[in-house]
Amino acid sequence: MSMIGALPAGLIGIAEAARRTLPPVHLWNPPNCGEIDILIRADGVWLHEGSPIGRKELVRLFSTVLRKDPDGYCLVTPVEKLMIRVEDAPFRAVTVERRGEDLVFVTDVGDETVAGAEHPIRVALAADGEPRPYVHVRGGLEARIERSVFYELVEAAERDAAGVLGVRSGGVWFELGRDH
Numbered sequence: 001m002s003m004i005g006a007l008p009a010g011l012i013g014i015a016e017a018a019r020r021t022l023p024p025v026h027l028w029n030p031p032n033c034g035e036i037d038i039l040i041r042a043d044g045v046w047l048h049e050g051s052p053i054g055r056k057e058l059v060r061l062f063s064t065v066l067r068k069d070p071d072g073y074c075l076v077t078p079v080e081k082l083m084i085r086v087e088d089a090p091f092r093a094v095t096v097e098r099r100g101e102d103l104v105f106v107t108d109v110g111d112e113t114v115a116g117a118e119h120p121i122r123v124a125l126a127a128d129g130e131p132r133p134y135v136h137v138r139g140g141l142e143a144r145i146e147r148s149v150f151y152e153l154v155e156a157a158e159r160d161a162a163g164v165l166g167v168r169s170g171g172v173w174f175e176l177g178r179d180h
Contacts, residue, residue, distance in 0.1 A: 022064050023064055023065060025064075025065055025067045025076050026067070026139055028076050028077070028078050030076060030077065030078060030080050030081045031080070032071075032074075032081045032082075032083070033081060033082055034082065035082060035083040035084070036048075036075065036082040036084060037049045038053075038075070038084040038085070039084065039086070040073075040085070040086045040087065040090050041087050043092075044092040044108050046059050046062065059109060060109050060110060062075055063091070063111075066084075066090055066141060067141075068090075068139065068140040068141055071083070072084075072085075072086075073085070073086045088144055089134055089142040089143055090141055090142070090143075091109060091111065091137055091141065091142070091143035091144070092107060092108040092143055092144055092145075092146055093105040093106070093113075093143040093144065093145040093146060093149055094106060094108050094146055095149060096145075096153065098156070099114075101168070101170070101171070102114045102115070102116070102169050102170055103153075103167060103169035105135050105143065105149070107137060108143075111137055111138070111143075113135055113137050113138075114169070114170055115172070115174065116169055116170020116171065116172050117170060117171070117172050118136070119135060119137070119170070120135070120136050120174065121134070121145070121153075121174040122136075122174075123175065123176055123177060131150065131176075131177060132144065133145035133153070133176070150176075153167055154176060154177075157176050164177075164178050165177045165178070
């Protein structure tokens with residue numbers, strides 16, 4: 001049965017639970033049932049068979065059962081595991097807010113993440129030398145920090161004793177960039 005068409009009863013139950021809390025996907029060890037033609041593009045758009053998934057609720061549901069395993073990204077339920085493709089990171093960090101000493105990111109699927117030791121910020125460099133910032137959301141899943149949000153971080157950043165630009169959150173210093 002396609003996970004896009006009529007939703008399996010187990011997935012509907014998970015959706016109801018997801019409204020309250022995230023399902024314990026890390027505890028589930030179902031058999032790999034193959035692949036489903038879902039792609040999360042680098043711009044955050046979820047596609048099924050090449051067409052955007054227009055229902056935000058469905059994208060949110062799928063995001064709650066998304067897991068990153070050693071063999072790749074997958075959607076899991078207690079009874080099945082379906083591999084999907086992800087071009088960059090599965091989520092986008094679309095806002096950031098300073099709450100006391102913490103930086104709180106909100107993703108395009110509604111997850112809130114407080115940057116800190118368990119949810120680090122990292123900045124990779126693209127082939128063209130442009131920064132590609134990410135924040136860890138959960139279980140090895142990251143959100144690419146949107147350009148406008150990264151600019152907010154840079155604007156709020158400070159330089160450490162070595163002149164490295166960074167921000168502090170959750171008691172941890174995160175480097176955003178160095179002068180070259």
